[in-house]
Amino acid sequence: MLIVQKYGGTSVGSPERIRAVAARVARARRRGDDLVVVVSAMGHTTDELVTLAGRVTGHERPQNAHAREMDMLLTAGERIASALLTMAIREEGLEARSFTGSQAAIITDTRHTAARIREIRGDRVRQALAEGCVAIVAGFQGVSVEKEITTLGRGGSDTSAVALAAALKADRCEIFTDVDGVFTADPRRVPGARVIRRISHPEMLEMAASGAQVMHPRAVDIGARFGVDIRVLSSFIDNDDPERGTLITSSKAGMEETVLTGLASQKGQSKLVLRGMPAGMGPVSEVMRALASADVSVDMVNEASDGDGRIQLQVTVDDGDAEKARGVLRDLAQRLGAGELEERHGLARIAMVGTGMTDRPGVYARAYRALFEAGVEVHGVSTSAISITVLVDGAHENDALRAIHQCFHMGEEAETQTVAER
Ligand code: ADP
Ligand code: ASP
Numbered sequence: 001m002l003i004v005q006k007y008g009g010t011s012v013g014s015p016e017r018i019r020a021v022a023a024r025v026a027r028a029r030r031r032g033d034d035l036v037v038v039v040s041a042m043g044h045t046t047d048e049l050v051t052l053a054g055r056v057t058g059h060e061r062p063q064n065a066h067a068r069e070m071d072m073l074l075t076a077g078e079r080i081a082s083a084l085l086t087m088a089i090r091e092e093g094l095e096a097r098s099f100t101g102s103q104a105a106i107i108t109d110t111r112h113t114a115a116r117i118r119e120i121r122g123d124r125v126r127q128a129l130a131e132g133c134v135a136i137v138a139g140f141q142g143v144s145v146e147k148e149i150t151t152l153g154r155g156g157s158d159t160s161a162v163a164l165a166a167a168l169k170a171d172r173c174e175i176f177t178d179v180d181g182v183f184t185a186d187p188r189r190v191p192g193a194r195v196i197r198r199i200s201h202p203e204m205l206e207m208a209a210s211g212a213q214v215m216h217p218r219a220v221d222i223g224a225r226f227g228v229d230i231r232v233l234s235s236f237i238d239n240d241d242p243e244r245g246t247l248i249t250s251s252k253a254g255m256e257e258t259v260l261t262g263l264a265s266q267k268g269q270s271k272l273v274l275r276g277m278p279a280g281m282g283p284v285s286e287v288m289r290a291l292a293s294a295d296v297s298v299d300m301v302n303e304a305s306d307g308d309g310r311i312q313l314q315v316t317v318d319d320g321d322a323e324k325a326r327g328v329l330r331d332l333a334q335r336l337g338a339g340e341l342e343e344r345h346g347l348a349r350i351a352m353v354g355t356g357m358t359d360r361p362g363v364y365a366r367a368y369r370a371l372f373e374a375g376v377e378v379h380g381v382s383t384s385a386i387s388i389t390v391l392v393d394g395a396h397e398n399d400a401l402r403a404i405h406q407c408f409h410m411g412e413e414a415e416t417q418t419v420a421e422r
């Protein structure tokens with residue numbers, strides 16, 4: 001059996017942790033499996049390197065001004081961890097060899113700091129496996145079609161692992177992290193959260209894209225497209241039970257029948273409301289076009305009547321894009337003869353995710369009541385086929401998550417939830 005395992009930063013955060021990971025890898029290898037191990041940088045290494053670059057350059061976001069060099073810098077973190085883990089595995093008496101993303105021939109596009117994998121050749125990894133070695137691959141990195149070193153975006157080691165599992169047609173893909181699996185909500189924010197045993201790729205993708213840090217969204221997307229089942233589990237439990245943690249899979253069988261599968265949240269959203277806009281598709285599409293040309297990505301859009309045949313247009317963007325969006329909207333307001341611009345910053349998006357919501361009316365009404373009772377004001381709503389997202393003040397992020405989690409009895413097993421809902 002070929003297993004791809006990935007260990008996150010906390011899992012290899014110290015010499016002791018690296019030795020514990022080496023021992024786990026050795027146990028699996030001794031059971032006769034072939035192993036490819038993807039590893040993240042130790043502990044907070046990546047954050048520290050970003051801070052260091054900030055101090056040297058004076059830029060708050062050095063990746064904007066020095067994208068190529070940031071990739072050179074940040075890939076060093078994973079390179080250190082992979083070399084150290086390889087040494088520890090060799091000390092266990094096994095053959096092991098480390099590879100950078102480039103050596104593993106993980107070929108990406110040319111977008112520094114946010115590259116996408118185009119193809120994985122992986123010849124040297126296959127060769128190492130054929131020679132009986134454990135192959136250790138530095139996560140979160142590749143080499144571009146122009147032979148430059150690239151990274152896959154923060155949290156991207158998950159993507160390296162799932163893409164390798166797809167390319168090598170692995171039998172299992174295991175993501176080892178610092179919590180027991182994918183929870184119904186971030187267990188550090190919602191005390192009653194529980195591990196979801198099985199979740200579909202689309203639901204997991206929605207959670208990941210909405211801020212559930214435990215999996216990188218691209219990893220889940222690749223898993224869905226190439227049919228890779230992904231198991232998320234803790235590296236801190238010394239138990240080799242292959243069924244523990246969470247299985248992210250395409251097959252529906254065994255999924256819980258709940259209304260909501262999980263919650264995810266993301267801070268740092270801004271809402272801009274332009275009042276007194278001329279009504280009609282023309283002006284609105286002009287606003288959207290202008291924001292797009294300024295490279296501002298818009299999350300929610302809402303229109304409401306402002307009286308006198310005018311409308312108010314509400315858009316939400318990342319806090320980091322708010323200044324650009326303000327400039328664009330002020331210019332347009334003048335040109336279109338619109339009224340004032342109102343702004344609110346530091347909002348959090350709370351996403352309620354679940355295919356169980358489909359054809360079930362009243363989910364939003366229930367959530368809204370729970371938020372109201374918890375004293376949380378809602379500043380916007382958007383929906384997709386499998387999610388409802390509400391915008392709340394950043395200071396109320398945890399209150400909102402806890403209120404919704406409790407109202408839908410998400411901490412309880414599926415049967416109790418269905419009963420409680422009636
Ligand atoms: P790693 O370093 O292993 O990649 P991350 O820090 O990227 O780990 O992701 C794990 C963290 O994700 C957990 O410690 C947890 O706080 C956070 N998290 C957010 N949402 C969830 C969720 N729904 N289930 C599990 N963990 C979550
Ligand atoms: N070390 C990188 C980060 O902190 C990649 C990863 O951990 O997946 O973002």
Ligand code: MG
Nearest residue numbers: 008155213214
């Ligand atoms: Mg991660």
